[in-house]
Amino acid sequence: MENTIEFLRASIRLTTPLLMAALGGAFMQVSGVPNVGMEGMMLIAALVGYIFCFTTGSWVMGLFFGVAAAVIVGIIYAIFVLRLKADIFAVGITLNIMMGGIAAYIIRRYYDQISILLSQDAKLLPILSFSFLDKSPILNLLLNNYSLLIPISFLLVAATYIVFYKTPFGFWLRAAGSNPSAVSASGKSITGIRLSAFVISAVFCGMAGVHLSMGYLGMFALSLVAGRGFIALAIVLFGSGNPIIVLIASLIFGIADAASLRIPTEVIPPQFPLMLPYIITILAIILMSRYARSFTSSEQ
Amino acid sequence: MKAPHIVRRKIVQHALSFVSAIILALVIGLAMLALDGFALKDVINSAFSSTFASSFRFANMVSRMIIIILVALAAAIPFKAGIWNIGGDGQLAVGGFLTALAGFYIIGLPPVFHVSLAILAGMFGGALWASISAYIRLKFNANEIVTTIMMNYLAVLLTGYLVNYPFRAPGSSNAETSLIRESAMLTRMLPLSNLSSGMYVVLAAFLIICFIDWKTSWGYEWRVLGANDEFARYGGVKDKRMRFLSMIIGGALAGLAGAILVLGVNHKYMLGMGGGVGFTGVLIALIAANSPILILIVSMIFAILQSGMIGLESKLGVATEYSSILQSVIILLVITRSQAWSSISNLLTRRSLHGKHD
Numbered sequence: 001m002e003n004t005i006e007f008l009r010a011s012i013r014l015t016t017p018l019l020m021a022a023l024g025g026a027f028m029q030v031s032g033v034p035n036v037g038m039e040g041m042m043l044i045a046a047l048v049g050y051i052f053c054f055t056t057g058s059w060v061m062g063l064f065f066g067v068a069a070a071v072i073v074g075i076i077y078a079i080f081v082l083r084l085k086a087d088i089f090a091v092g093i094t095l096n097i098m099m100g101g102i103a104a105y106i107i108r109r110y111y112d113q114i115s116i117l118l119s120q121d122a123k124l125l126p127i128l129s130f131s132f133l134d135k136s137p138i139l140n141l142l143l144n145n146y147s148l149l150i151p152i153s154f155l156l157v158a159a160t161y162i163v164f165y166k167t168p169f170g171f172w173l174r175a176a177g178s179n180p181s182a183v184s185a186s187g188k189s190i191t192g193i194r195l196s197a198f199v200i201s202a203v204f205c206g207m208a209g210v211h212l213s214m215g216y217l218g219m220f221a222l223s224l225v226a227g228r229g230f231i232a233l234a235i236v237l238f239g240s241g242n243p244i245i246v247l248i249a250s251l252i253f254g255i256a257d258a259a260s261l262r263i264p265t266e267v268i269p270p271q272f273p274l275m276l277p278y279i280i281t282i283l284a285i286i287l288m289s290r291y292a293r294s295f296t297s298s299e300q
Numbered sequence: 301m302k303a304p305h306i307v308r309r310k311i312v313q314h315a316l317s318f319v320s321a322i323i324l325a326l327v328i329g330l331a332m333l334a335l336d337g338f339a340l341k342d343v344i345n346s347a348f349s350s351t352f353a354s355s356f357r358f359a360n361m362v363s364r365m366i367i368i369i370l371v372a373l374a375a376a377i378p379f380k381a382g383i384w385n386i387g388g389d390g391q392l393a394v395g396g397f398l399t400a401l402a403g404f405y406i407i408g409l410p411p412v413f414h415v416s417l418a419i420l421a422g423m424f425g426g427a428l429w430a431s432i433s434a435y436i437r438l439k440f441n442a443n444e445i446v447t448t449i450m451m452n453y454l455a456v457l458l459t460g461y462l463v464n465y466p467f468r469a470p471g472s473s474n475a476e477t478s479l480i481r482e483s484a485m486l487t488r489m490l491p492l493s494n495l496s497s498g499m500y501v502v503l504a505a506f507l508i509i510c511f512i513d514w515k516t517s518w519g520y521e522w523r524v525l526g527a528n529d530e531f532a533r534y535g536g537v538k539d540k541r542m543r544f545l546s547m548i549i550g551g552a553l554a555g556l557a558g559a560i561l562v563l564g565v566n567h568k569y570m571l572g573m574g575g576g577v578g579f580t581g582v583l584i585a586l587i588a589a590n591s592p593i594l595i596l597i598v599s600m601i602f603a604i605l606q607s608g609m610i611g612l613e614s615k616l617g618v619a620t621e622y623s624s625i626l627q628s629v630i631i632l633l634v635i636t637r638s639q640a641w642s643s644i645s646n647l648l649t650r651r652s653l654h655g656k657h658d
Contacts, residue, residue: 036445084639086632086635086636086639087635089445090586090631090635091632091635093579093582094586094632094635095628097579097582097624097627097628098625098629100621101619101621101623102625104619104621105621107619108619109336109617109619112617227449227450230445230446233443233445234443234446234450237446269461269464269465271458271460274457275453275457275458278453279450279454281446282442282446282450285436285446289441289442
């Protein structure tokens with residue numbers, strides 16, 4: 001029982017970074033620009049957030065500056081893609097590599113570390129506990145006392161859904177993706193709509209990165225994102241940006257992630273369980289493509 | 301035959317903007333280090349001396365360069381055919397691992413055959429790993445950027461398991477295979493340096509790729525596919541087969557890079573021996589995929605940059621990853637240079653027009 005609860009909690013903890021990033025990715029995806037730079041945005045936010053949370057001793061500063069760092073990357077990404085008309089995949093991949101370089105440079109130069117950064121003074125994201133959940137022991141064990149961004153990430157699913165499908169902004173966002181010429185014809189600026197998608201996407205990826213260092217791990221490591229930016233991209237492609245499908249896919253990955261960490265290494269060498277999220281990503285993207293193909297062919 | 305004036309001007313403009321982008325990136329890179337409190341004199345001195353100060357260091361730079369050329373081609377050939385290969389690191393790892401096995405378990409062959417077999421094993425491993433992503437892309441139309449990156453992580457985990465458990469060198473405290481047999485080792489061109497006779501293998505591979513690119517229908521079909529696949533299909537290009545082929549060749553080249561690292565440098569497979577060089581290859585492919593000669597030039601520049609970083613690391617404590625920042629800046633400047641160039645020349649012509657009006 002206790003094991004099951006702990007497993008479910010770990011799954012929820014590990015769902016958040018993917019869910020957050022993938023929701024952000026969805027904003028760009030529906031507006032017609034896939035976000036290939038999520039890996040780099042998450043990494044730089046995780047680093048900057050962590051540095052601020054132990055130098056200022058305030059998690060608010062960490063969260064703010066971590067997200068701000070990701071937004072700067074997002075704006076640079078947008079300038080190259082929207083203004084300078086560079087290929088979105090090329091710029092995204094280049095920015096990821098650049099962020100890896102910047103992170104390694106900073107921890108080496110200022111903290112004399114090669115791959116990880118850990119400080120006693122780090123003020124991590126607060127743990128939320130709701131007194132109204134205390135009454136039911138099961139709910140309390142399962143749903144209470146999570147790091148700040150975990151409940152927020154699930155609330156953002158609803159928020160994203162409402163923005164996409166119930167607001168004028170969401171309407172224009174989706175129109176920019178599905179029918180850009182109609183949007184231009186009606187006098188709206190595609191560039192402006194997409195720029196806002198870049199920024200929102202960067203905010204979400206920034207929070208995902210901050211959660212990894214200041215919520216989940218309690219430290220920074222160069223390998224902490226570990227392909228999650230691309231897994232999130234796969235999730236976005238899988239659900240074509242639909243926040244509900246993004247939620248379901250992220251939960252599946254969170255469960256796989258949690259499972260991969262809990263299989264005892266005496267039974268199976270640790271490498272095999274760790275392969276799980278990557279294999280599921282490949283399977284998911286195959287599945288999505290089959291579905292997408294049958295979908296488009298039935299439309300014709 | 302003389303090229304028309306307008307074409308020559310285009311080529312000159314192309315080259316000029318390319319060179320100025322690289323110089324600008326270097327200036328930015330140096331300025332950032334200077335702003336961060338490093339003395340420029342020390343930076344330049346240590347970078348220069350770790351690359352050119354002795355034949356030993358120069359040989360190590362060349363050894364780095366041949367690996368970069370291979371991974372750049374590994375990304376560039378599929379790229380040219382309109383399919384991404386970000387999986388160079390995984391292909392290099394699998395290729396290197398199989399090479400190490402062939403180097404250790406095959407006994408009693410004369411060196412020439414042993415080395416050839418081990419290299420073929422590496423190329424096979426790389427091609428095999430690439431073929432998985434290629435198959436998934438071409439059969440299911442699944443995004444190959446995602447799958448090749450996932451295959452990188454899987455390659456690290458799989459070879460990590462293999463060198464930690466079944467194939468771990470007896471008594472070794474590290475995750476690595478046993479030393480390969482003497483008959484499989486490539487001759488070092490300079491004692492103790494990383495440069496081996498593998499450089500001739502790379503030269504041969506490079507020339508073969510140039511030949512395919514310039515003189516065969518494959519090269520032509522890849523170009524057409526990358527430029528416009530509707531048109532290519534209409535013209536009778538078997539698009540899936542050609543893309544698959546381009547990916548296999550790319551994977552084989554990355555596997556060859558792994559083989560050279562094992563046979564010529566480390567003499568065993570070590571986890572993480574590629575050091576993420578596959579991404580350097582992807583960066584180069586982004587700006588140089590159209591021309592093997594350009595790949596050669598950019599690979600040389602990047603190899604010099606990375607060698608220079610070793611000096612900065614040991615003397616000034618700058619992380620070697622700084623070179624990936626510089627390389628990324630170069631790429632961003634180069635891919636946007638035509639936009640930037642045209643807006644600059646627009647600005648200039650506008651100003652000169654204004655001058656006439658005044």
